Amino acid sequence: MTQPQARAGAPLSLLAVLAFATANIPISAVTLAVSVHLPKYFASSVGLTLGAVGAAFGLVRLIDIPIDALLGLAMDRTRTRMGRYRPWVLAGAPVMMLGLFMLMRAGAGAGVGFLVTWLLVMYLGLSMTYLAHLAWASNLAPTYEQRSRTMGAITFLGVAGAVIALLIPVVVDARGGGEASGVKAMIWFIIVAAPATALLACLMVGERIPADRTSGFRLGDYAALLKRGNVIRLLLADLLFNLGPMWMAALYLFYFTDHRGFTTGQANLLLLAYLAAGFLGAPLTAWLANRIGKHRALMVNTTVYSLSLLAIPFYPPGAFLMALPGMVAAGAMYTGFIVSIRALTGDIADEVRLETGREWMGLMYAMVNVTSKVAAAFAILLTFNVLEQIGYQAAEGAVNTAQALAGLQWAFLSGPIVFVILGGACFIGYRLDARRHAQIRAELDAREALALSAGEGFAAAPVR
Numbered sequence: 001m002t003q004p005q006a007r008a009g010a011p012l013s014l015l016a017v018l019a020f021a022t023a024n025i026p027i028s029a030v031t032l033a034v035s036v037h038l039p040k041y042f043a044s045s046v047g048l049t050l051g052a053v054g055a056a057f058g059l060v061r062l063i064d065i066p067i068d069a070l071l072g073l074a075m076d077r078t079r080t081r082m083g084r085y086r087p088w089v090l091a092g093a094p095v096m097m098l099g100l101f102m103l104m105r106a107g108a109g110a111g112v113g114f115l116v117t118w119l120l121v122m123y124l125g126l127s128m129t130y131l132a133h134l135a136w137a138s139n140l141a142p143t144y145e146q147r148s149r150t151m152g153a154i155t156f157l158g159v160a161g162a163v164i165a166l167l168i169p170v171v172v173d174a175r176g177g178g179e180a181s182g183v184k185a186m187i188w189f190i191i192v193a194a195p196a197t198a199l200l201a202c203l204m205v206g207e208r209i210p211a212d213r214t215s216g217f218r219l220g221d222y223a224a225l226l227k228r229g230n231v232i233r234l235l236l237a238d239l240l241f242n243l244g245p246m247w248m249a250a251l252y253l254f255y256f257t258d259h260r261g262f263t264t265g266q267a268n269l270l271l272l273a274y275l276a277a278g279f280l281g282a283p284l285t286a287w288l289a290n291r292i293g294k295h296r297a298l299m300v301n302t303t304v305y306s307l308s309l310l311a312i313p314f315y316p317p318g319a320f321l322m323a324l325p326g327m328v329a330a331g332a333m334y335t336g337f338i339v340s341i342r343a344l345t346g347d348i349a350d351e352v353r354l355e356t357g358r359e360w361m362g363l364m365y366a367m368v369n370v371t372s373k374v375a376a377a378f379a380i381l382l383t384f385n386v387l388e389q390i391g392y393q394a395a396e397g398a399v400n401t402a403q404a405l406a407g408l409q410w411a412f413l414s415g416p417i418v419f420v421i422l423g424g425a426c427f428i429g430y431r432l433d434a435r436r437h438a439q440i441r442a443e444l445d446a447r448e449a450l451a452l453s454a455g456e457g458f459a460a461a462p463v464r
Helices: 014-021 024-046 050-076 086-104 112-140 144-174 178-204 219-225 229-259 264-276 278-292 294-310 320-356 361-389 402-425 434-453
Strands: none
Touching: 014 144, 014 178, 024 050, 024 086, 024 112, 024 144, 024 178, 024 229, 024 361, 050 112, 050 361, 086 112, 086 178, 112 144, 112 178, 112 320, 112 361, 144 178, 144 264, 144 278, 144 320, 144 434, 219 361, 229 264, 229 294, 229 320, 229 361, 229 402, 264 278, 264 320, 278 294, 278 320, 294 320, 294 402, 320 361, 320 434, 361 402
């Protein structure tokens, strides 16, 4: 096998980009499972109360926040012959596999302690793989246009992983396997895919390590990041973009079956359409971002997404074909959030790196991941507890009052629409556009060339 492409500024081939992007397949599958299926599985099949499930998932997300920051710092300071981020991608897969395997083994006697312990293990492995993969991607695709293309490919294959994960319980249910069997089959898919895709990415693609300082960091350096306007803008927007859709995901199956009158199979098919629309949304957003700017493309996404959700209450109950176009539009726009935020994070990290002379890519993606975890914690914690307070019954076969169902609809719609619109508004006045980023990259490339001539150049990690 030949040396992987790792030269600064050299675009990766399409084959290399796709091989690299496969690592996002199990990552997205896990995200779907945690957002949609696992909370309901532990509430309906394992037997924990809604409040207990909400508290467990919320607690784990909050505990996991400082872990992400530490991982980002450790990644940015890593220097090995294999690269800076590649070892973390490989190491994260088995940790995530262990956590998922133990969660799958949860029986009727499993309590909150069991759930919290193995969720933490699973999230640790997920964070190691996810953060390292994105930071590695941004260094592989340093220019404004390359970054949109690469993040689009990563998101595209992530959609494939989510769609596969969603189809598995549908197929299992169609064969009479039941909800619990479907969730376990989904977990087995992730356990197999995680090491296979991590290994493929690491074998096919190398890594460039810029000649930045990796020592002398102080706590104040990281606190200084939170004083930067573009960093604050990014983190607040990402928090809102995650809070809205995760709020929706936590209540999706309850709302579409109990309030909108869809069967579980129909609701899963609509969710499949929502996720599969990412096959359109990822390349469309990447294309639009390279023409009108990433932040403007993001604001287009937020507007269309919110309008699509506003139409849901007006569909007749159980009207699958009428609901389908709106779910496709919303899903395509949601994928656009992911593409744009990931690419914008890399651009802002470049801006900070130019001013400080240090690599911040891992920490920047860790901070963005923290906002998603905070959003997920509050989405599940708040919505599940609100439903419990208004008297909504989640148990299979339960009959809910009109008041409880009205509260369910209010909870389902309020978060996604309000928070997403506010997230788009965060980028009003944003100035780090393609022209400014090109100037930043030119200065960074000149500095790297000078370091290379002095014998301090970046290392291109070879294939092993």
